[in-house]
Amino acid sequence: MAIQTSINGKPVALAAEPDTPLLWVIREELGLTGTKFGCGVAACGACTVHVNGEPTRSCSVPVSEVAGKSITTIEGLKSADGTLHAVQQAWISAQVPQCGYCQSGQIMAAVALIEKTGSPSDAQIDEAMTNICRCGTYPRIRKAIHAATGQAAKAAKPAEGAA
């Protein structure tokens, strides 16, 4: 029986075997290849997506567990008009990626952290950002998270004023 879920705001019925990790359903059944395979044991975080807003290492979650839940992948971060998420923009400004392979997962982890904490401290970044980057982009990831939260704070002000 198909598993009903929602990916990037769209309802989908998934045909995969229930024990298939969410990662492989996203990549192979849905063709969304921005979410990466790195280790298969939830050690590296390259496969990080949001499941009901929680950062989740999709290589280690059977698709049956996400039935009825809402999943966001890197492809779903942009707004409807194609504008990049503030975190993605900060990633470009700080010139974070090198090989880039882990960065979808890093960005998804960072977005979740920022949504949870607003403006994370260095200690909160250390604790939450446990994804591996072999290129060693950590200093720039930290910088981009700080920049993105500054930007988000600024962007929020006119909106408050307008309301």
Next chain:
Amino acid sequence: MADNPTSDMQEATPAKRKGVKRRAFLIGGVAVVGAGLFGISIADSNAAKSAKASVEAAGGHSFATWLKIGEDDSITIYSPHTDIGQGSNTGLAQMLAEELDAAWDQVRVVSAPAEPAFANVGLGRAFLADMTGQPAIINGIPQSFLSFIARQMNLQMTGGSTALRFTGRVTFQNVGAATRLALIETAAKRLDVPADELTTQDSHVIHSKSGRALRYGELAAEAATLSLDNAPKLKDPSQYRIMRQSMQRLDIPAKVDGSAQYGMDFSVPEMRVATIMAAPVRGGKLTSVDTAPALAVKGVEKVIKLDDAVAVVAKGYWPAISGLRALTPEFSDGGNGGISTASIFKAQDDLIAKGEADSTAGDGDVQAGLGEKPIEATYQVPFLHHAMMEPFALTAHFKDGKLNIWGGMQDPLATKMMAVDVSGLDADDVTFHPMMIGGSFGRRLPMYMEIVAQVTKLAMQLPYPVKLIWSREEEVAQGAYRPQSSAALQASLTKEKRITAYRNDYAQPESAESETVFPYTLPAVSRRHFAHVSNQQTGAWRSVNSTQQGFYNESFMDELAHAAGEDPVVFRRNHLKAGSRHLRVLDEVAARSGWGSPLPAGTGRGVALVESFRTIVAHVIEASVGDDGMPKVHKVTTVVDAGSIVNPDAAMAQIEGGTIMGLSSAIGEAITLENGAVQQSNLADYPLLKMAGAPLVMDIHFLNSGADMGGIGEPGVPPAAPALANALFAATGKRVRNLPILTQAKA
């Protein structure tokens, strides 16, 4: 092979298609084909001489590459290098665009299909047809010549931090400058003014006297018919406006929205996914396997036995890996079942103790200088896994006698040629399509690409395309590791705290001599290599032999400083030549790090200075040991002399990343062997540095010494481990002589 690559360039006309020399198109001084397409010789240019000598040391000639200017002013640069994330394609584009005076926002860089363009007549035809509409022009060129040129190109690409130094400086700047001259010549004719009244800016040729300007796009077709200057005058750096600027990397936007397509992401209709397990003990063979348990997994279609591996082919990765895990294959051990980490260290120690070196370098009478009681220390470093974040993934499809392969490899030509060898097909019938690479650090070099042979063998017996994915477990178990290595160092000191003689005996598979730059001026120095080969495949790991040699020498220099009772910076300074680049780097790092200033209790400062790939890097690291026994790096101050820098921010990123990779390996990484097989299974037991372990402060400075351009991707790595070990000694009084540090912290 002709000695002079430009000797027959005049033959390169469409009328003589059949017999046309391919190299005339590629490296002849005439732009022989198509509107807007330029080829240029660099063989005779002044700038080419040093690199030419380097390239030709292995035989053959230097080469050029391409640029295309569209009627719409678009500028496409075909880079022969694979940008693995180090920003080399952006840097190369900056170098060409600078000399061309191009409008930077019109510049786009694409990977040249280097392998087919240089070696594969079939795909080369397609490539040229795409750009020129003259598909037959490269028929009839000797394969050996093409292969050689492509190999040179790819050796540059993979030979260590050389993209900008060689391809950029020698070729791309000249291509840009010569093309600019051709555009000016064309404009002079069209405007009927002397060429020396014309200037160029932002992809326009400008005649300021008359206030007229022509776009490059409207000049390109005619300019492309002109002979190009083989040795154009390059700009003085004071005129630069694109080079030496931190231009945003061109590859980054696609890496933040998930759209970048890596080899892992490739897909074609009807494609199946395979995964594989090779003999756990390298050198072993597959002896038997009952395929039934895999075939019982839903989605599994086939189990394929190779000589030394078993592969499972399925509808997707999950059934493939599930099927593979259901198998209990038996492998022989190739006689290597007794090899272990301990047995390798013992064998290396025995070789050094025996004293029969395989090669010796250095000068002076070391034996006499060492005297009766030299200071001695022995060091050990383990095998290291590259841990590129994208595991190997190649897709291959054999259909109608043609084999196509897609994926990310650093040497497209070698990839293709390996597939040619394995498949038995003609070279014309094999095509490799290079894709983006999710990290390499030396792992995707041609010498260690067994996955190419594997996927070729699978594809040749399957009626559909197959993507072979290595699991992380396979990556960890079947690496091309940085060698496990041992060293015994000896030196003696005078009462005046000067080294009289210095000996570095080291055991590992290959000599490190060609990479070693020992910066200190000493009366007698000896470096002796003791060749020890195990069953493991060893390879180039970011910065290659400079990692372990940097650790040995800079740790031992620190030990000598302490033995002499002298400050480690002062001790090093006293052994460096006055006025040398090394001394300047050391002095700068000492000053910028606040060397000698007080630190909190339990925190120590360590320094290390290593030259690799013609770049000198010194780190000063502040570190302590946490309650958990884990080393904690608080701050890294770095000074880099890479001569000159093309893109300061991208260079900074490379030094940051290299430093962190060096720290990561020093702190936690080790591949160990037991019974001939690798003991680590995944990233869970191969601990890589994460955010929390990365230094919070990295203070990096570049010296623009004006020296020849050095590499930037690798030189940040080597001084990291010794600077950390020296800092920990300063903090704790305990000397780290064996890496990784974590093992000792636990012990």
